[in-house]
Amino acid sequence: MNPESLYPFLSPEQGDGSGVLADVRASTEEKAAEIVALRESLADLHGERLVECARRMAACFEDGGRLFAFGNGGSGTDARQIEELHVGPPPQGRPLPAVSLPHDVATVTALSNDVSFDVAFARQLAALAGAGDIAMGLSTSGGSENLLRAFAEANRRRMLTVGFAGYDGGRMAQAGTVDYLFVVPSSSVHRIQEAQTTLYHVLWELTQWVLRGRS
Structure with a gap:
């Protein structure tokens, strides 16, 4: 398969494609600038509450608590990364108990098939979690x-x-059921997910920082 079949605008008949490439470059630069500005704004918007949340999370972990992460689609993939961040940190970090609920495929599909997809995460928390544990959920729409x-x-x-x-x-x-809600003020799903990645990485780093101070 030649490239022209996938990208016909780059074929010789369409010229050298320089105009299209310039548009792609400009669009990429615009998106990069947008996410950088959005990420920088989150420090002022959520900085103090991230530190406060990290302290609460560190206290939960110190008392034997576990983290349960969940989300749908791309947010489910983020839930898996949150699990990996906590369970297998770099040498300077501390391993912490965490579970990504969307990745127990048998349980999610059983609950979705036999009961309702609406309870796929709630039923897992009912079976596995308790007081002192942490529930962490991600959604672009909320x-x-x-x-x-x-x-x-x-x-x-x-x-x-x-x-x-x-x-x-x-x-x-x-809903009034989320102790710490970090909202990314954007209408772009892509920018929201990119910024959320930054937020939960910062929260993990702050939690590790608090735990190092406690040890």
Whole structure:
């Protein structure tokens, strides 16, 4: 398969493609500048609450608590990275117990098939988690029903709840079940997920920093 079949605008018949490449370059530079500015704004928007949340999370881990992360689609992939960050940190970090709920495929599909996808995470928390554990959910819209039910279940179990959302926070901001909600004020799903990645990495680093001070 030649490149022209995939990218016909680069074929000789369409010219040298320099105009298209210039447009792609300009678009890439614009997106890079956008995410840099958005990430920088999060320090002022969430800085103090990130430190406060990290202290609460460190206290949970010190008392034997575990972290349960969850989300749908790309946010489910982020949940897996959150698990990996905590369980297998670099040499200067401290391994911490964490589980990515979307990646127990058998349980998620069983609950979705036999009950409802809306309870796929809430039922796992009901079975596995308890007071002193941490529930961490990610959504770009802030409106995922299965996240809302999971946070409600976590709240009933007196877990520490941490959420990441985009836009204006959506229903997650209205529910009153999330102790620490970090909203990325953007309407771009791509920029929201990129910024959320920064937020949970910073939160992990701060938690490790607090734990080092406690040891």
